[in-house]
Amino acid sequence: MDKKILFNKCITLLTSVHRVTHELTQNAKSESITPVQYKILEYITVSQPVTPSDISDCQHMSMSNTSRELKKLSEKNLIKKISDTEDRRKQYICLSKDGEALMNEAFAKVELRFLDRIRNASKEDLQEIDRALDILQTKLFY
Amino acid sequence: MDKKILFNKCITLLTSVHRVTHELTQNAKSESITPVQYKILEYITVSQPVTPSDISDCQHMSMSNTSRELKKLSEKNLIKKISDTEDRRKQYICLSKDGEALMNEAFAKVELRFLDRIRNASKEDLQEIDRALDILQTKLFY
DNA sequence: CCTTTTACTTATCATTTGATAATTAATGAT
DNA sequence: ATCATTAATTATCAAATGATAAGTAAAAGG
Numbered sequence: 001m002d003k004k005i006l007f008n009k010c011i012t013l014l015t016s017v018h019r020v021t022h023e024l025t026q027n028a029k030s031e032s033i034t035p036v037q038y039k040i041l042e043y044i045t046v047s048q049p050v051t052p053s054d055i056s057d058c059q060h061m062s063m064s065n066t067s068r069e070l071k072k073l074s075e076k077n078l079i080k081k082i083s084d085t086e087d088r089r090k091q092y093i094c095l096s097k098d099g100e101a102l103m104n105e106a107f108a109k110v111e112l113r114f115l116d117r118i119r120n121a122s123k124e125d126l127q128e129i130d131r132a133l134d135i136l137q138t139k140l141f142y
Numbered sequence: 143m144d145k146k147i148l149f150n151k152c153i154t155l156l157t158s159v160h161r162v163t164h165e166l167t168q169n170a171k172s173e174s175i176t177p178v179q180y181k182i183l184e185y186i187t188v189s190q191p192v193t194p195s196d197i198s199d200c201q202h203m204s205m206s207n208t209s210r211e212l213k214k215l216s217e218k219n220l221i222k223k224i225s226d227t228e229d230r231r232k233q234y235i236c237l238s239k240d241g242e243a244l245m246n247e248a249f250a251k252v253e254l255r256f257l258d259r260i261r262n263a264s265k266e267d268l269q270e271i272d273r274a275l276d277i278l279q280t281k282l283f284y
Numbered sequence: 285c286c287t288t289t290t291a292c293t294t295a296t297c298a299t300t301t302g303a304t305a306a307t308t309a310a311t312g313a314t
Numbered sequence: 315a316t317c318a319t320t321a322a323t324t325a326t327c328a329a330a331t332g333a334t335a336a337g338t339a340a341a342a343g344g
Contacts (some may be wrong), residue, residue, distance in 0.1 A: 001268040007256050009275045015188070016283035017159045022202060034300060046157070052322060060164060065302065067323055089310045089321040114149050118282070125281050126143040132274035132282075133151045139267050140260070140274075141158035176330060194292065207332065209293055231291040231340050 010140070024117075028109040030102050032076065036061075037069055038106075041078065041095070045103045049082070049092035078102060152282070166259075170251040172244050174218065178203075179211055180248075183220065183237070187245045191224070191234035220244060 029038040036059075043058055044050055056066040070093065073079045078099035084090035095103060118126065171180040178201075185200055186192055198208040212235065215221045220241035226232035237245065260268065 001265060001272065003257060003260065003268070004253075006260070006268065006272055006275075007253050009272065009279075010256060011252075012188075013275050013279055013283060014159060014163055015184075016279060017156060018163070019200075020283045021156050021160070026202075036301070042157075046153075053320090056322095058161075060168075061301090062303070063322065064304080064324080067321095069301095071323085087311070087321085091322075110153075111146075111149050114152060115145060118145070118148070121281060123143060126145070126148060128277050129282055130143065130148055130151065132277040133148075133155050135270050135274040136278065137151075137155050137158060139263060140271055141155060141162045178331070195290090203331085204333070205292065206294080206334080209291095211331095213293085229291085229341070233292075 020117075024110045024113045025106075028106045028113075030106070033073070033078070033102075037073055040066075040069055040073065041099060041103055044079065044093055044095055044099075045107075048094045051090055051092060055093070073099075162259075166252050166255045167248075170248045170255075172248070175215070175220070175244075179215055182208075182211055182215065183241060183245055186221065186235055186237055186241075187249075190236045193232055193234060197235070215241075 029035075033041070039059060040055055043055060047054070047058075052063065052066050052070060055061075055070070056063045059066070061069075070079065070081075074081060076098075077096055080094050080096050082092045082094065084092065118129070121129065171177075175183070181201060182197055185197060189196070189200075194205065194208050194212060197203075197212070198205045201208070203211075212221065212223070216223060218240075219238055222236045222238050224234045224236065226234065260271070263271065
């Protein structure tokens, strides 16, 4: 196995993944939030509850900028902040009802486009895709 | 095959791919260019020669903003513009020597990190990864 | 020819994002 | 009790990006 070839293949896939992600998500997000805010909400959606520090780490942004964006999301009533009862410096961020609704809507659009993308795949194709997703998730994109 | 489960698995992989991409590429790019400029150079690298219109389409930015960024890249001597002899409205963009050097350096850093990531993979793992990349490339991220 | 379309450019403005420093409040360590 | 550390906030500034409008030059289509 030539690792150089594997590298190139991987780069090609990365490029394709980014292109397809854009196709799946374009116009999915509400216009009331910025791209960064959408990414934050997406992260909260799949990982809630999370702390501002978690968001800062995972989204690669400074605590100050994270705090600013969370404040804006809070002002738009898309998230709730809950203080930790043990360590009162900490906060837990969750989606509000509005936030959930907004993300459900966005995810529904993305799912529709995803289903359209695999529309013509056979049963065997789907199983191969499923298996390939597992392998890459565990062995490469862990 | 439950397509809903497949969708969720796919979203999880997309998230992982974006995280890993960030890990592989962070600090790989020269500090003399902006993220958007790096993405443009990356696209030129794998697809050259390309026209400004190609870049505009594929990077999802307006022609005017594309033109501005290409001008900056040109001023930094990272790209060359070549006019089409047949249709003098058209241009072909290629990397300059400096541009190639800059991208080679960036790709080398990314490759090192990639190799480190698959350091502990067995021969069988690598073959599975290779096969999985092929499948996803052709059947999902086409 | 004359008009329309295409490819690209320039200029300008608003918004978003990134970076930095200073501050508050709670906790941990000695 | 004091000092250091942690978690988060606020304020401010600069830079990058996105959006829009107007303009140039070449080509294409009557």
